[in-house]
Amino acid sequence: MNLEFIQALDDIEKDKGISKDVLLEAIETALVSAYKKDFGSKDNVRIEISAEAGEVKVYSRKEVVEDVENKNSEISLTEAERIDSKYKIGDIVEIEVTPAKFGRIAAQTAKQVVMQRIREAERDVIFDQYKEKEDELITGTIQRFHNDNILIDMGKTEALLPPSEQIAGEKYEIGERIKLYVVEVSTTNKGPRILVSRTHPGLLKRLFEIEVPEIFQGLVEIKAVAREAGQRSKMAVSSSESKVDPVGACVGPKGMRVQAVVEQLNNEKIDIVKWDDDPEIFVANALNPAEVIGVDINKSDKIAEVVVPDFQLSLAIGKEGQNARLAAKLTGWKVDIKKESEVEVKPDNIEEIKADASELTASLEDFEEKESKVETDIEKEASAAELDPDADAEEANEDLIDEISDEVEKLEKSKDEL
Template identity: 45%
Template sequence: MVFSEIGKVIEALGKDRGIERDIVIKAIEQAFLVTARKKFGIQGEYETRYNDSDDEIEIYQYKNVVDDVRDPILEITLNDAKELDEEVEVGDQLGIRIENPNFTRVDVQTARQIIFQKVRDAEREILFADFKHRETELITGIARRYERGNIIVDLGKADAILPRREIIPGENFKTGDRIQAYLSEVVMTNRGPEIRLSRTSPLFLVKLFEVEVPEIQDGTIEIKAAAREPGHRAKIAVVSVDKDIDPVGACVGMKGSRVQNVVNELQGEKIDIVKYSEDLDTFARAALAPAEITNIMIDDEDKNLAVVVEEDQLSLAIGRRGQNVRLAAMLTGFKVNIISKSKLQEKIQKAVENLMQIPTITDARAQVMVQAGVEGVGDLAGMENEQLCQILEVEEAEATEILKETHDLIEKGEISLQIDEEEELVSASAIPAYHGKIEKSGSSDGEDEAEKFSDAERRLREELAAFKLK
């Protein structure tokens, strides 16, 4: 069966679409296998082979050699079989080439549709494999059109989507504009691979610095965390493995040239570069810069930071519309509560005065109890003897006397249990929207990339081989 265009189709698909020759041949063989089953009976056993030298598809039908034929599609008599192969015996299976299958135009059209469907599937898989290994990279394309607020970006081989939520506020791209973005994800959908881009991701900021700062590329400087409020402000934390290199200065560049290039790409987004430290107290102070921090109380269990600042540093610590405290929370991964020192001192004094309603509690003892978290008579009344002994370092008998006196006064209704809080102690609070810490991923070498491609090819081959007539 000769189809003069088969060789040309294989060559064209391989050259124009980059599909491997073996995959195209496999698709053609599968297509004609399906067509043969439809024409000669689906219960039969068939095999198709592409003959490269003759540029033709050979179709074989396999039949069992028997004495009496019950199903002519599956069986052949011994006498008929010996005419084809003299050495055949009953029980053998004989492959018979169908010399002239007489495919109709409909049969050929069916085969053609299957071929091009399988080729499209192969092309999608190849495209998927080509971009999947480029996830987390910077990528550049041309804006082609808007679809439902999303920008379709031409990457050359394929189109990518830049969702509306991933566009920096205030950005307005026109058709033909160059777009640089972070390739966040490649997923396979029913319509083929979908390449998703982002310009609002903190990792886009990280990748831009990797391009601008050679010390980051060679591993001398590492970006440990990044946080952004796209279009407004961002913070990155950097550290150097070389003590002689200032990581902040290297990222800023001569006269701010390096950081300015990143700012320009991000439409004027202000960027703070801080030095990273494994010590959370030190790092939190840097993350809240330019505010000067008086004290930080760290709660590792609940991942909270209580940050105490002077009154004149309060606005700096909070930032415009709370930006500074929110970015610091994302950078550290901790909830950050900004507390005014004057309000804290006022609260401590009120708590001391509340505890001193008990005659046996002196100012010194009240101060110690407040430092231990006892903020009023109500807290004191709920304590056990052992707890009070440990806090005040007194004998059990004395602790018992203090608690008895407290309960007696409460029953008489002569004292207030808690301090009156007229205003909130916490001036600002921020829960991290995400943890800005950058997880260091192992670099993929050529061997890994080859493995990714081979996995894609394997999936293609399995899909082609598993094709069955529905």
């Protein structure tokens, strides 16, 4: 090696951020293996590289002992004193054994080590760079297809889009730029492995964050997302400001914001609903666009029993149960949908109705008592009346009978009304 090589190490340190000392240490370790392999040495050796001149020297390291048993790692005290009289038993003696042609081997080995370290450093940089982008949105170019996998060109590296993360029915073409969600970044022997997705719910969330300024500003929050990629999704949103409509903000003027997201997701249908802390209201909102009459929450079993009008049942369930299924994913509740005609309505004001019924019963009993008394009075008046056989008396009796009949009819009508 020479001064040019040392200068190259300085340049690598500046450009790649790899410490020169780390590189020299790695080269020295590699040269030890190269020396033993090429020269068949079994000695315990140390390689020293001058950081200033680039000169390489090989030293055999041996321990000073009284009686030598292993010539490769031990030296007698007598021989050690010939080198330097200061050596004692237990000291380590270093003897230079640099081969004449070792410079060429050293240069070749050093080059291999440096190249390997550069590759490792670049992999580390890429890993760190994309590790920070986990759960984030990135844009890449479709580079090639491998079996059913799609390899995405990210510039300095590739990302993997496996079949399980591809939208069914979506067409992919080489050279096409697409937005992707970073699911996971891990290390392998071949470098960083970047797993990306087109089906993850996080992709929908990140796309709306780009299109809706209110989300970026923190005025609107995406609380939950449920997706069946390529077909339909539901997203629950809330607002920290009473004046800001979270659903309207995400839909945008004339639906422009939501449409921009739809176009990037293979025309996937998106339902945007309002989040609510009350599970009954939230479940009802989640079944949009179906109309909901009532929701009964069973907290112990985490079940929401939903009642909808008969004509809305199919809409609430959705095609192949999709609407109900997505509502369940979005809310975290098992949704049981029933039509109105099948449900016995249980009023919430049952106690009030019971009180009214009790009052009505008492009124009816009071009426029956009064009715009985009136009938008795009528009978007394009838028996006490003198029925004159002549015409005038007969007419008077008929008037009295009609009057009694009218009174009885009024009482009967009042009774029916009660």
